Amino acid sequence: xxxxxxxxxxxxxxxxxxxxxxxxxxxxxxxxxxxxxxxxxxxxxxxxxxxxxxxxxxxxxxxxxxxxxxxxxxxxxxxxxxxxxxxxxxxxxxxxxxxxxxxxxxxxxxxxxxxxxxxxxxxxxxxxxxxxxxxxxxxxxxxxxxxxxxxxxxxxxxxxxxxxxxxxxxxxxxxxxxxxxxxxxxxxxxxxxxxxxxxxxxxxxxxxxxxxxxxxxxxxxxxxxxxxxxxxxxxxxxxxxxxxxxxxxxxxxxxxxxxxxxxxxxxxxxxxxxxxxxxxxxxxxxxxxxxxxxxxxxxxxx
Numbered sequence: 001x002x003x004x005x006x007x008x009x010x011x012x013x014x015x016x017x018x019x020x021x022x023x024x025x026x027x028x029x030x031x032x033x034x035x036x037x038x039x040x041x042x043x044x045x046x047x048x049x050x051x052x053x054x055x056x057x058x059x060x061x062x063x064x065x066x067x068x069x070x071x072x073x074x075x076x077x078x079x080x081x082x083x084x085x086x087x088x089x090x091x092x093x094x095x096x097x098x099x100x101x102x103x104x105x106x107x108x109x110x111x112x113x114x115x116x117x118x119x120x121x122x123x124x125x126x127x128x129x130x131x132x133x134x135x136x137x138x139x140x141x142x143x144x145x146x147x148x149x150x151x152x153x154x155x156x157x158x159x160x161x162x163x164x165x166x167x168x169x170x171x172x173x174x175x176x177x178x179x180x181x182x183x184x185x186x187x188x189x190x191x192x193x194x195x196x197x198x199x200x201x202x203x204x205x206x207x208x209x210x211x212x213x214x215x216x217x218x219x220x221x222x223x224x225x226x227x228x229x230x231x232x233x234x235x236x237x238x239x240x241x242x243x244x245x246x247x248x249x250x251x252x253x254x255x256x257x258x259x260x261x262x263x264x265x266x267x268x269x270x271x272x273x274x275x276x277x278x279x280x281x282x283x284x285x286x287x288x289x290x291x292x293x294x295x296x297x298x299x300x301x302x
Contacts, residue, residue, distance in 0.1 A: 007262045008198025010219075013146065014240050016063045016288040018079050018119075022050045025077040025276065026070040031106045032277035033184050037274045039275060046272035050077070053246070053268050053283060060241040060266070065287065069121050070130050073112045077279040079285040080189060081109070081114040084141040085125060086171055086291040097124055100170065103131035105138045105158045122285075130166040137163035142282060143189035146289055147194045147218070149174075154188030154207075156180040173291045176218060178211040184231050191225075193236045195245065199223060199261060201238070201254075203230035237279035248279040 003115055025046055027037050053158070054064045069076050076082075083099040099120045104110050110133065117127050131137040143154040151173045155161045157180055168175040178188065185191040191206030192215065200219045204212035205227035216222055230236050233249030240246075242265045248271075260267055270279055 008196035013288045018065045018285040020067045020077045020079045022077045026074045034277040062241045076112045078282040080142045080282045081140045099125040102140045118267035130163045139163040142189045152176045154178050154180045155239040171291050179208045181242050182206040201236045234279040237281040
């Protein structure tokens with residue numbers, strides 16, 4: 001059931017994904033609080049979980065493109081961070097598909113970028129960068145989401161604040177910057193999940209006080225998560241297909257709220273990938289994001 005007047009319009013994106021097959025997934029190093037090379041994922045169980053996630057998305061009507069993994073890139077399975085796909089119209093209204101490739105903070109992951117570029121180009125996307133090969137601003141696509149016509153971007157642990165202005169100018173959008181301070185929610189996609197044009201899962205504990213207030217003001221009707229809910233269940237690291245929310249876990253209080261808002265909660269077990277610091281959203285990269293050009297002469301980071 002839905003509560004009268006609370007349902008928003010479904011997201012215009014989230015029905016086409018890239019996923020990197022998990023044959024190379026393992027833990028060779030520790031670049032986040034969850035990783036421990038002494039605790040390795042079970043490769044058979046990981047593949048089964050990955051295949052079930054892909055099948056679940058397809059069963060909900062989404063298209064899933066499978067990207068080959070690099071043997072030397074154990075974190076490439078976290079496809080969300082390969083790049084930010086966006087429509088880049090020019091001022092005449094024409095344009096094409098583009099992708100802002102991630103410039104990874106940690107050098108261990110930069111080996112993924114040439115392979116990501118080749119795959120995106122083969123699919124018809126034009127690549128661009130805000131930094132590359134260790135030079136320039138760092139930007140990781142798990143820190144960026146469109147919401148209500150703007151681009152919401154987290155910065156701090158993985159993405160540099162300098163990247164926000166570059167993204168705004170490159171894509172022609174207003175960028176809403178949020179400072180992430182929580183070590184366990186180092187990407188925005190661990191603390192923020194747009195649900196529709198009115199609602200989003202939001203964990204204020206991930207941000208400094210000013211950014212937390214700005215995000216809560218930006219979302220008309222936020223579903224607020226406690227720190228324990230966000231970290232304990234990974235529930236903000238979810239994927240939305242229409243009115244279905246594909247989640248790795250969902251606390252009872254959050255599920256009751258989502259049920260009341262008319263969302264169908266679909267739980268999938270991706271616990272093997274939690275060992276590497278990622279969940280459902282980290283494993284999927286939306287290929288159907290549209291970002292429009294602002295009408296004024298300049299886009300700006302807010």
